[in-house]
Amino acid sequence: EAEVAQSPRYKITEKSQAVAFWCDPISGHATLYWYRQILGQGPELLVQFQDESVVDDSQLPKDRFSAERLKGVDSTLKIQPAELGDSAMYLCASSFGRTSMNTEAFFGQGTRLTVV
Amino acid sequence: GNSVTQMEGPVTLSEEAFLTINCTYTATGYPSLFWYVQYPGEGLQLLLKATKADDKGSNKGFEATYRKETTSFHLEKGSVQVSDSAVYFCALRVGAAGNKLTFGGGTRVLVKP
Numbered sequence: 001e002a003e004v005a006q007s008p009r010y011k012i013t014e015k016s017q018a019v020a021f022w023c024d025p026i027s028g029h030a031t032l033y034w035y036r037q038i039l040g041q042g043p044e045l046l047v048q049f050q051d052e053s054v055v056d057d058s059q060l061p062k063d064r065f066s067a068e069r070l071k072g073v074d075s076t077l078k079i080q081p082a083e084l085g086d087s088a089m090y091l092c093a094s095s096f097g098r099t100s101m102n103t104e105a106f107f108g109q110g111t112r113l114t115v116v
Numbered sequence: 117g118n119s120v121t122q123m124e125g126p127v128t129l130s131e132e133a134f135l136t137i138n139c140t141y142t143a144t145g146y147p148s149l150f151w152y153v154q155y156p157g158e159g160l161q162l163l164l165k166a167t168k169a170d171d172k173g174s175n176k177g178f179e180a181t182y183r184k185e186t187t188s189f190h191l192e193k194g195s196v197q198v199s200d201s202a203v204y205f206c207a208l209r210v211g212a213a214g215n216k217l218t219f220g221g222g223t224r225v226l227v228k229p
Binding site: 043 | 157158165205221
């Protein structure tokens, strides 16, 4: 069964260090999303790609966060420098459709980041 | 803007009890509505969805009806099992907003044997 792959599953990093997460969406899925889920809250969108282009990064803290999807397939989310408040679950999701809102978004298992 | 409000948990139930989780929304446009479930340490799984008013989504004994007049999408299950213990998220998606999902805060459900 096709699934969204994320790595690492868990990451502990010190404050002010750089950290990166990787996501491989389901093959053929044009749209890729990165969400941040703070403990006890619902996920919030950080960035959305359609193919290799950014569609929405309005909630991405661009002073420290960056995301790329160079070939329109896998994607990397980077934080530099990490802050204590960045501790959260980072979820990647993908969907097949480009414009249809009825296509299902499939989520990966997430990367749990702890900043110490 | 778009937002989802769902009842706060935790909701603690005995096995075979009836479960209801309330969800209401505000949206600019005509949303599709979703319920996702998250088991401990895992990502989100789509539980059910409804794309237009009066549609009923159903899966694994769970049901939710899209009520446009009350802007609600309450989740129900007639007889819960211990394996239903998880966090449940209500979400909406509006095409004009780039198809991104907007989530509620989640409701933790604990089913005791």
